[in-house]
Amino acid sequence: xxxxxxxxxxxxxxxxxxxxxxxxxxxxxxxxxxxxxxxxxxxxxxxxxxxxxxxxxxxxxxxxxxxxxxxxxxxxxxxxxxxxxxxxxxxxxxxxxxxxxxxxxxxxxxxxxxxxxxxxxxxxxxxxxxxxxxxxxxxxxxxxxxxxxxxxxxxxxxxxxxxxxxxxxxxxxxxxxxxxxxxxxxxxxxxxxxxxxxxxxxxxxxxxxxxxxxxxxxxxxxxxxxxxxxxxxxxxxxxxxxxxxxxxxxxxxxxxxxxxxxxxxxxxxxxxxxxxxxxxxxxxxxxxxxxxxxxxx
Amino acid sequence: xxxxxxxxxxxxxxxxxxxxxxxxxxxxxxxxxxxxxxxxxxxxxxxxxxxxxxxxxxxxxxxxxxxxxxxxxxxxxxxxxxxxxxxxxxxxxxxxxxxxxxxxxxxxxxxxxxxxxxxxxxxxxxxxxxxxxxxxxxxxxxxxxxxxxxxxxxxxxxxxxxxxxxxxxxxxxxxxxxxxxxxxxxxxxxxxxxxxxxxxxxxxxxxxxxxxxxxxxxxxxxxxxxxxxxxxxxxxxxxx
Numbered sequence: 001x002x003x004x005x006x007x008x009x010x011x012x013x014x015x016x017x018x019x020x021x022x023x024x025x026x027x028x029x030x031x032x033x034x035x036x037x038x039x040x041x042x043x044x045x046x047x048x049x050x051x052x053x054x055x056x057x058x059x060x061x062x063x064x065x066x067x068x069x070x071x072x073x074x075x076x077x078x079x080x081x082x083x084x085x086x087x088x089x090x091x092x093x094x095x096x097x098x099x100x101x102x103x104x105x106x107x108x109x110x111x112x113x114x115x116x117x118x119x120x121x122x123x124x125x126x127x128x129x130x131x132x133x134x135x136x137x138x139x140x141x142x143x144x145x146x147x148x149x150x151x152x153x154x155x156x157x158x159x160x161x162x163x164x165x166x167x168x169x170x171x172x173x174x175x176x177x178x179x180x181x182x183x184x185x186x187x188x189x190x191x192x193x194x195x196x197x198x199x200x201x202x203x204x205x206x207x208x209x210x211x212x213x214x215x216x217x218x219x220x221x222x223x224x225x226x227x228x229x230x231x232x233x234x235x236x237x238x239x240x241x242x243x244x245x246x247x248x249x250x251x252x253x254x255x256x257x258x259x260x261x262x263x264x265x266x267x268x269x270x271x272x273x274x275x276x277x278x279x280x281x282x283x284x285x286x287x288x289x290x291x292x293x294x295x296x297x
Numbered sequence: 298x299x300x301x302x303x304x305x306x307x308x309x310x311x312x313x314x315x316x317x318x319x320x321x322x323x324x325x326x327x328x329x330x331x332x333x334x335x336x337x338x339x340x341x342x343x344x345x346x347x348x349x350x351x352x353x354x355x356x357x358x359x360x361x362x363x364x365x366x367x368x369x370x371x372x373x374x375x376x377x378x379x380x381x382x383x384x385x386x387x388x389x390x391x392x393x394x395x396x397x398x399x400x401x402x403x404x405x406x407x408x409x410x411x412x413x414x415x416x417x418x419x420x421x422x423x424x425x426x427x428x429x430x431x432x433x434x435x436x437x438x439x440x441x442x443x444x445x446x447x448x449x450x451x452x453x454x455x456x457x458x459x460x461x462x463x464x465x466x467x468x469x470x471x472x473x474x475x476x477x478x479x480x481x482x483x484x485x486x487x488x489x490x491x492x493x494x495x496x497x498x499x500x501x502x503x504x505x506x507x508x509x510x511x512x513x514x515x516x517x518x519x520x521x522x523x524x525x526x527x528x529x530x531x532x533x534x535x536x537x
Contacts, residue, residue: 171388179388180399181369181370183403185403
């Protein structure tokens with residue numbers, strides 16, 4: 001493999017990893033506070049996608065529409081909280097998990113029946129699909145945008161979680177929700193904040209995902225949900241840094257397999273990626289992030 | 298003496314199980330009151346009910362002249378009653394400083410809290426030295442100091458301590474109790490101390506209640522309670 005190709009695939013893996021990392025962070029932030037997985041998480045991206053679809057079809061610029069897509073994502077995340085999580089506070093975890101599944105199914109069914117079961121294309125501005133020629137390197141513009149946006153989002157999130165008081169409370173709640181309440185942090189507001197953060201992250205990741213795929217469909221939320229779930233398991237459940245590591249690891253495995261496997265086997269990349277994940281978890285059942293934590297304890 | 302906390306006929310428990318049966322107690326401003334009892338006597342349940350983690354099913358809780366029965370934990374900490382929970386429960390992944398910032402969460406006067414932090418650092422010098430370290434790296438005794446300091450930063454008028462001696466070496470236990478006594482003497486803080494370690498607790502407490510099976514079976518000054526020979530008669534002598 002030439003250096004040029006290697007760099008290109010590296011950028012490819014980094015940009016895919018950026019999306020996975022954002023997705024995983026959004027799922028992990030709610031898990032870390034509530035200890036519950038939001039199985040309607042993929043539908044946040046679906047709704048952001050359809051919101052963008054209608055706006056772009058109506059003539060709005062893709063990136064303006066993207067802003068509304070993120071807002072729609074936040075609204076959807078809050079709606080899921082209101083419908084599936086809030087009425088079941090204190091209920092067994094299974095009940096909440098099934099409730100979030102139900103919300104996911106209802107949203108999918110509504111979109112299938114009211115709009116269309118078929119995928120719809122969203123025209124992405126053509127310059128986005130271009131490349132920057134840098135000497136002998138060809139750098140895809142979308143990949144660079146994706147990496148840049150993800151880095152900014154993650155730096156902003158890290159800053160907020162460390163230096164703002166509500167952010168600090170989220171980290172404290174991730175460790176001990178009860179004591180965080182004892183310190184005077186209102187439980188309801190913390191949960192709301194977690195879902196807002198989750199919506200922002202899913203929204204940003206969703207926009208980048210849609211820019212990549214150029215289409216929306218009722219079931220489009222499934223892959224992002226699955227990938228973020230795998231990423232947070234890889235990174236160690238409930239650990240935000242782990243979610244980022246897991247997201248990038250997953251993307252690197254996926255891209256490496258695509259590049260290295262013989263052409264005949266490439267259609268099985270997704271399956272082989274999961275095999276690789278299983279092998280990793282066999283040797284490190286706690287995921288990657290325990291490495292850093294065990295030293296502390 | 299001016300009464301800070303006045304509990305009457307408190308009944309509380311978990312779901313259908315009643316743990317506390319009509320408890321009444323009062324704590325005067327500036328007092329250290331010990332609540333003694335064996336494992337499972339209901340000591341922690343009492344504290345949980347006081348800070349609003351569980352809702353009492355009957356009774357009245359007056360704190361600083363306000364009826365706080367049924368208030369949420371976040372309301373109660375704002376009124377000035379703060380719990381140092383059993384097992385310390387510090388945020389081990391957060392730094393010492395971040396733990397203390399969480400302690401001041403309920404306050405509007407953050408600037409004053411920062412000044413107070415400097416004052417407390419004199420009382421807890423080890424926390425000042427390790428302010429940027431992850432709290433999980435502290436020793437047990439240091440973690441207990443952090444848990445107490447964190448609670449103090451909410452600026453309480455009443456500090457509730459749940460088994461501060463738990464899991465600490467005897468030498469460290471002495472230090473922690475010394476610190477608690479110093480706190481009262483220097484700041485006039487009112488303290489409710491829940492303990493299994495009877496001798497240590499009675500040494501610094503003014504008065505004590507003995508809790509067994511969810512009822513107070515004795516109350517009096519520390520001297521009076523010390524004469525009851527609790528270890529043998531009430532608690533079983535295994536944790537002397």
